[in-house]
Amino acid sequence: MGIPFFRGLREQLKLCFKVQNGWGIWVDVLSDAFCVFGMRILLIHADRFSFRVTGETTAALPGELDKSKSEGDVSEALVVFMAAEKGDNANVGSVADRVTEEVLTLAAQIGAENLVIYPYAHLSSSLSSPRVAVKLLDEIFTRLQSHNHLKIIRAPFGYYKAFEISCKGHPLSELAKTITPSGHADKADEAEESQAIKAEKTLESEWMIMTPEGKSAYSGPAEGFSFATRPNLQRLFRYEKSGSRISEQSPPHIDLMRRMELVDYEPGSDQGNFRWYPKGQLIKRLAETYVSNFNTRYGGMQVETPIMYDYQHPKLNLYLQRFPARQYVLLSDQKEYFLRFAACFGQYLIQHDMQISHHHLPCKLYELTHYSFRREQSGELAGLKRLRTFTMPDLHTLAKDMEQAKEEFVRQADLAIECLEGFGLDFEVAIRFVRDFAEQNKPFVQDLVSRCGRPALIELWEERSFYFVAKLEFNFIDALDKAACLSTVQIDVENPERFDITYVDESGEKQHPLLLHASISGSVDRVLYAILETQAIRMKRGQKAAFPFWLAPVQLRIIPVSEKFDKACREILSGIPYRIDYDDRDSSMGRKIREAEREWIPYILVVGAKEVAGGYLNVRTRDGAQRKMTLPELLAEIEPQMKGKPFLELPLPQDIARRPIFVG
RNA sequence: GCCAGCGUAGCUCAGCUGGUAGAGCUGCUGAUUUGUAAUCAGUCGGUCGGGGGUUCGAGUCCCUCCGCUGGCUCCA
Structure with missing residues (x-):
C-alpha cells in the first residue's frame, strides 16, 4: 500500500465526516483504537477501486501469492477494509458471523454486488497475530462466498499494496465499525485460550511478610503473619491478593480538593485533566520543589525531555x-x-547518545515529568488518585553492576522514606522480586526491610515477566481502605540493552549497565491525594485536619478585633516572612475565626486593644489553644517547621477583601 | 470500555402520580465595629448537563450524547 494514498484517504475521510456527521471519524478511530478490542472494519461505497501489490511486509506472514490476485480493479463496489485486533481470537467464528452480517446488510442497502475484502492493518494499533487475522479473513470470505449474487475480490494479506479509491460520498458510503467477540469459544481456539491461562499462571506469585530484624522477627507466608499491629499492611495484602474493593462512597479527598479551592475538574478538557487553583498550584509547586531537591542533592542531573x-x-x-x-x-x-506515559523514553534516548565511562557510574538523570499522560479507561479514573495527566518525578540511574545497583537502590529507598515523612504521610511497604534474585541476594532483602523500619509485604515471582527483577513500593492506604502506590524503586535488566545504552569499562569494552528507575515521591498529584485523605482520616477520628506547615497555602492569618486596629495589623504583617494574610472584611470576629479554621490555617493572630497595649501577639493554633507570644517567640516556633523545606510566596491577594472566590 | 446510580442558582440541596422552579450559604447593597467556629435586613442570581422525541403542556416520561461517582477490568 502506498503511504501517500493512505494519507490522502485519511484526510479525505476526515473532511467527509466532518461535513456529513459533524465529527472527525479519523480522530475517533485513532483514540478508540487503544482501548477497544475487536475487529475494525471501514466500509466505503466506491465508484471505482483498484489496487496492486508492491512488496512483502516483514511484520506479517505473506502466503503464496497467485499472480492473478496481486492486483484488482472494480467499479461500483463496496470496499471493506479490515483489521483483526487482539481479543478476536476468543471466538473467531462469532466475529466472522457478525462482520459478514454487517457487510451483507450494508451491501443490500446500497445495492452493491461487488465486494472487496481488503486487509488493512492501519485501522488498529493493537493487531491480533497474523495467524488469527488470516483465519478470520478466510472465514469471512467463505461466508460471503455462499451468497452467489456477490462478486468478491480479495486483496492479499501480508503485502504492501497501493490502492486508488473513489468514494461516492453519500450518507451510507462511509462507515467505520468495531465488531467485538461474543459467545463461547469454538474448539480450535480453546487450545489458545488455555495457553493464555498457562501464561497467566506463571505470573502467579507467593506472598510473604518480612519484618525488620529484632526480637519478634518474622519471615514467612503472609497468611501466617499477625497483622494486629499493622492493620493497613493487612489491607494492602488483601488489596493486592484479591483486588476486591468494597466502597460505595466517593473518596473524601475529592470533596476536600474542591472545598479547599485546590484542584477541580475541568469539563472542558478530557476526563482526568484537572484545573489547579492558586492554593493547589502552590502546594503542587512546593511539593515538586521539595522532591526535586531530594533528587538533585542525591546527584540526579535534571533534564527535560x-x-x-x-x-x-x-x-x-x-x-x-x-x-x-x-x-x-x-x-x-x-x-x-x-x-509519554513516563520520562523513561526521553532519558533512554539521552543515555543512548551519552559518552559514559565506568568512572561516571553510577550516573543519574532526573526529570520532573510535568506532564505524563496515560489514557486510563474512564471507569478507572478517581479524583487525584488516578488521572490521565499527571506530574511525576522520575530518576534513572545507570549502574555498573548488581553490587552498585543494590547500593544505589537502598540509598534511593532511604530518600523515599525521608521524602514521604516530610509530607506527613504514612505508608506500607511492598517489595516484589523474581524468586531467583531474592534468593541470591538475601542480605540485601533483609537490609531493605530493616531500613523501611516496618513489616514488608514480599511478593515472589517464579519468572520475570516484566523488565525488572526487584521493585520496591511504598503504598498509601486511604480513608476508604484502598491502596495507592507512591514511591517506587526498581532494578531494570532489560531496557539498557533494548535502547542500546552503553558505558566503557576498565578494559575499554562497551558494556550495558543496569538501570534503576525511581520515583522518590511518586506522582505529585497522588501525593496531594494522600495528604488530603490523611486529613480525612484524622477528621473521621474526631481530630482536626491540618496541612504540614510548609505546605499550608496560608500559614498565618491576622484577624483584627475591629477596623480600628488596621494599622497595627499591617505592621505585624510586614514583620512575618511567611505566607500570611489579613482578614480585612466587614464581618464579625467569630465568623472570621470560623472561616480561618475551616481553611486549616496553622496560626491565627487576633489583634485588638489588649495586644496593641501589651505589645504581644495572641496566637490561636489548630489545637484550639490561645497563647500570648512575642513576635520572636512565634518566629522561633515556626522556624524548625520550615527546616529543609522549600518556601514560596502567598499566591493570592494578602487582603482577603480583595480575594475572589474560586469554588463555592 | 462495560454495568449501575447521579446531574436543578457560584456552592449544598428541595421540587409527590407531567401543569410551566424553591431554600440555605456565597455574592451585592445597607446597617453594624464586633474578643476566639456562622450579626441583622434587603437584594441579584436558573438555556433544571447538551441535543432530540412523546404530550395541549416535560425539571418530572422516552432516546441519545457529555460529565461525576461506584463496581468490573486495569494500574507498563
Missing part, C-alpha cells in the same frame, strides 16, 4: 507494541505521535 514521541520510532515502537493499550495519540501534519 519532550512530551511527545514518534509513533514509528523503531525502539519506542517495540515498547508500544508490548503495551499498546493506553496512549494519547495525536497527529502533526501526517505523522502520529504518542504522549
Whole structure:
C-alpha cells in the first residue's frame, strides 16, 4: 500500500465526516483504537477501486501469492477494509458471523454486488497475530462466498499494496465499525485460550511478610503473619491478593480538593485533566520543589525531555507494541505521535547518545515529568488518585553492576522514606522480586526491610515477566481502605540493552549497565491525594485536619478585633516572612475565626486593644489553644517547621477583601 | 470500555402520580465595629448537563450524547 494514498484517504475521510456527521471519524478511530478490542472494519461505497501489490511486509506472514490476485480493479463496489485486533481470537467464528452480517446488510442497502475484502492493518494499533487475522479473513470470505449474487475480490494479506479509491460520498458510503467477540469459544481456539491461562499462571506469585530484624522477627507466608499491629499492611495484602474493593462512597479527598479551592475538574478538557487553583498550584509547586531537591542533592542531573514521541520510532515502537493499550495519540501534519506515559523514553534516548565511562557510574538523570499522560479507561479514573495527566518525578540511574545497583537502590529507598515523612504521610511497604534474585541476594532483602523500619509485604515471582527483577513500593492506604502506590524503586535488566545504552569499562569494552528507575515521591498529584485523605482520616477520628506547615497555602492569618486596629495589623504583617494574610472584611470576629479554621490555617493572630497595649501577639493554633507570644517567640516556633523545606510566596491577594472566590 | 446510580442558582440541596422552579450559604447593597467556629435586613442570581422525541403542556416520561461517582477490568 502506498503511504501517500493512505494519507490522502485519511484526510479525505476526515473532511467527509466532518461535513456529513459533524465529527472527525479519523480522530475517533485513532483514540478508540487503544482501548477497544475487536475487529475494525471501514466500509466505503466506491465508484471505482483498484489496487496492486508492491512488496512483502516483514511484520506479517505473506502466503503464496497467485499472480492473478496481486492486483484488482472494480467499479461500483463496496470496499471493506479490515483489521483483526487482539481479543478476536476468543471466538473467531462469532466475529466472522457478525462482520459478514454487517457487510451483507450494508451491501443490500446500497445495492452493491461487488465486494472487496481488503486487509488493512492501519485501522488498529493493537493487531491480533497474523495467524488469527488470516483465519478470520478466510472465514469471512467463505461466508460471503455462499451468497452467489456477490462478486468478491480479495486483496492479499501480508503485502504492501497501493490502492486508488473513489468514494461516492453519500450518507451510507462511509462507515467505520468495531465488531467485538461474543459467545463461547469454538474448539480450535480453546487450545489458545488455555495457553493464555498457562501464561497467566506463571505470573502467579507467593506472598510473604518480612519484618525488620529484632526480637519478634518474622519471615514467612503472609497468611501466617499477625497483622494486629499493622492493620493497613493487612489491607494492602488483601488489596493486592484479591483486588476486591468494597466502597460505595466517593473518596473524601475529592470533596476536600474542591472545598479547599485546590484542584477541580475541568469539563472542558478530557476526563482526568484537572484545573489547579492558586492554593493547589502552590502546594503542587512546593511539593515538586521539595522532591526535586531530594533528587538533585542525591546527584540526579535534571533534564527535560519532550512530551511527545514518534509513533514509528523503531525502539519506542517495540515498547508500544508490548503495551499498546493506553496512549494519547495525536497527529502533526501526517505523522502520529504518542504522549509519554513516563520520562523513561526521553532519558533512554539521552543515555543512548551519552559518552559514559565506568568512572561516571553510577550516573543519574532526573526529570520532573510535568506532564505524563496515560489514557486510563474512564471507569478507572478517581479524583487525584488516578488521572490521565499527571506530574511525576522520575530518576534513572545507570549502574555498573548488581553490587552498585543494590547500593544505589537502598540509598534511593532511604530518600523515599525521608521524602514521604516530610509530607506527613504514612505508608506500607511492598517489595516484589523474581524468586531467583531474592534468593541470591538475601542480605540485601533483609537490609531493605530493616531500613523501611516496618513489616514488608514480599511478593515472589517464579519468572520475570516484566523488565525488572526487584521493585520496591511504598503504598498509601486511604480513608476508604484502598491502596495507592507512591514511591517506587526498581532494578531494570532489560531496557539498557533494548535502547542500546552503553558505558566503557576498565578494559575499554562497551558494556550495558543496569538501570534503576525511581520515583522518590511518586506522582505529585497522588501525593496531594494522600495528604488530603490523611486529613480525612484524622477528621473521621474526631481530630482536626491540618496541612504540614510548609505546605499550608496560608500559614498565618491576622484577624483584627475591629477596623480600628488596621494599622497595627499591617505592621505585624510586614514583620512575618511567611505566607500570611489579613482578614480585612466587614464581618464579625467569630465568623472570621470560623472561616480561618475551616481553611486549616496553622496560626491565627487576633489583634485588638489588649495586644496593641501589651505589645504581644495572641496566637490561636489548630489545637484550639490561645497563647500570648512575642513576635520572636512565634518566629522561633515556626522556624524548625520550615527546616529543609522549600518556601514560596502567598499566591493570592494578602487582603482577603480583595480575594475572589474560586469554588463555592 | 462495560454495568449501575447521579446531574436543578457560584456552592449544598428541595421540587409527590407531567401543569410551566424553591431554600440555605456565597455574592451585592445597607446597617453594624464586633474578643476566639456562622450579626441583622434587603437584594441579584436558573438555556433544571447538551441535543432530540412523546404530550395541549416535560425539571418530572422516552432516546441519545457529555460529565461525576461506584463496581468490573486495569494500574507498563
